[in-house]
Amino acid sequence: xxxxxxxxxxxxxxxxxxxxxxxxxxxxxxxxxxxxxxxxxxxxxxxxxxxxxxxxxxxxxxxxxxxxxxxxxxxxxxxxxxxxxxxxxxxxxxxxxxxxxxxxxxxxxxxxxxxxxxxxxxxxxxxxxxxxxxxxxxxxxxxxxxxxxxxxxxxxxxxxxxxxxxxxxxxxxxxxxxxxxxxxxxxxxxxxxxxxxxxxxxxxxxxxxxxxxxxxxxxxxxxxxxxxxxxxxxxxxxxxxxxxxxxxxxxxxxxxxxxxxxxxxxxxxxxxxxxxxxxxxxxxxxxxxxxxxxxxxxxxxxxxxxxxxxxxxxxxxxxxxxxxxxxxxxxxxxxxxxxxxxxxxxxxxxxxxxxxxxxxxxxxxxxxxxxxxxxxxxxxxxxxxxxxxxxxxxxxxxxxxxxxxxxxxxxxxxxxxxxxxxxxxxxxxxxxxxxxxxxxx
Numbered sequence: 285x286x287x288x289x290x291x292x293x294x295x296x297x298x299x300x301x302x303x304x305x306x307x308x309x310x311x312x313x314x315x316x317x318x319x320x321x322x323x324x325x326x327x328x329x330x331x332x333x334x335x336x337x338x339x340x341x342x343x344x345x346x347x348x349x350x351x352x353x354x355x356x357x358x359x360x361x362x363x364x365x366x367x368x369x370x371x372x373x374x375x376x377x378x379x380x381x382x383x384x385x386x387x388x389x390x391x392x393x394x395x396x397x398x399x400x401x402x403x404x405x406x407x408x409x410x411x412x413x414x415x416x417x418x419x420x421x422x423x424x425x426x427x428x429x430x431x432x433x434x435x436x437x438x439x440x441x442x443x444x445x446x447x448x449x450x451x452x453x454x455x456x457x458x459x460x461x462x463x464x465x466x467x468x469x470x471x472x473x474x475x476x477x478x479x480x481x482x483x484x485x486x487x488x489x490x491x492x493x494x495x496x497x498x499x500x501x502x503x504x505x506x507x508x509x510x511x512x513x514x515x516x517x518x519x520x521x522x523x524x525x526x527x528x529x530x531x532x533x534x535x536x537x538x539x540x541x542x543x544x545x546x547x548x549x550x551x552x553x554x555x556x557x558x559x560x561x562x563x564x565x566x567x568x569x570x571x572x573x574x575x576x577x578x579x580x581x582x583x584x585x586x587x588x589x590x591x592x593x594x595x596x597x598x599x600x601x602x603x604x605x606x607x608x609x610x611x612x613x614x615x616x617x618x619x620x621x622x623x624x625x626x627x628x629x630x631x632x633x634x635x636x637x638x639x640x641x642x643x644x645x646x647x648x649x650x651x652x653x654x655x656x657x658x659x660x661x662x663x664x665x666x667x668x669x670x671x672x673x674x675x676x677x678x679x680x681x682x683x684x685x686x687x688x689x690x691x692x693x694x695x696x697x698x699x700x701x702x703x704x705x706x707x708x709x710x711x712x713x714x715x716x717x718x719x720x721x722x723x724x725x
Contacts, residue, residue, distance in 0.1 A: 302405035330424030426482030433475025
């Protein structure tokens with residue numbers, strides 16, 4: 285928090301400084317639009333975080349959601365229902381319609397504000413407070429995304445089913461996730477860069493440097509989102525706008541320093557409070573909130589590391605299992621690449637989920653129930669309630685597995701062999717200081 289107090293001359297000088305009309309109108313629009321966007325999206329949830337509680341964005345619940353759906357149906361003539369939450373995408377049709385609604389509301393609010401408050405010469409106090417709010421929002425996002433990269437969770441080391449997926453079947457986003465996840469050191473470096481920006485933004489004296497580092501981080505993120513089709517384009521673009529808003533008062537000083545080779549005067553930020561007691565209270569409250577935000581992100585990363593990340597416990601039957609021999613309905617099924625029924629591999633990476641790769645490289649995921657004491661494996665398909673598979677399995681050796689049972693009513697027997705995924709080249713190649721020739725395969 286800014287805890288400086290104002291002297292009488294400073295207050296007089298601030299009151300006498302008037303803004304031109306375009307600056308006042310632009311400021312009003314920024315306050316309304318950025319304020320609505322930050323409060324109505326995941327941004328505010330990163331500031332007021334609650335561990336292990338998923339608070340929905342207020343724009344996705346009644347009554348705002350109904351308003352967005354009405355605009356989608358009556359303005360854009362969309363016939364299909366909108367997906368408002370739960371998909372993991374930040375670029376849904378709902379998000380684009382919401383953006384339109386926020387723009388219309390902001391233009392209308394700015395017009396009314398400009399008419400009713402046209403005689404006010406400036407918004408010095410509101411500008412100071414709103415910039416503090418924007419700093420909180422940016423810090424929340426940089427801590428959130430930085431922590432899940434510093435503890436490599438956002439792009440995890442490629443899951444087992446990714447390691448056997450043909451490269452051509454991966455989406456651009458899947459390629460990005462797999463390539464970054466295959467280098468945890470790089471992901472941790474990127475996360476530390478985002479955390480650095482967040483921590484610098486906390487303190488008023490380093491806020492400008494923090495905004496510059498944040499801007500550099502976010503431009504890279506936005507370019508990756510655009511070029512790899514990652515559905516966080518709207519959010520990353522708006523975070524860039526928030527950085528530019530924070531840096532706007534410093535544009536002339538930055539231009540003098542970096543481009544014009546001119547002397548740069550020290551920045552003289554306007555104080556938030558007029559008494560030291562108010563400053564101390566604000567400092568204590570700000571410190572408490574910063575500490576809470578940091579704690580929530582550290583706890584969230586620690587919890588996810590042990591539940592979903594590298595520290596998660598490995599399930600029974602963990603591994604990539606190649607199906608060496610298979611019979612169905614009493615008939616041998618040779619490993620023909622044209623067979624879209626015979627299993628090629630069974631991939632077990634999570635306790636309650638199993639992936640099956642068929643001979644034609646198509647994959648299906650099934651809900652799994654494994655009882656190691658009874659030696660029973662049961663699979664169900666969430667997309668087809670009538671489909672089920674059940675096996676009695678035997679583990680004659682750590683690398684051998686037999687399944688006897690049925691798939692969708694057909695008797696099946698399979699003999700499987702554990703594939704050693706540590707021998708894949710991307711996992712075993714490692715780092716080399718000396719290379720006589722490039723090793724690029």
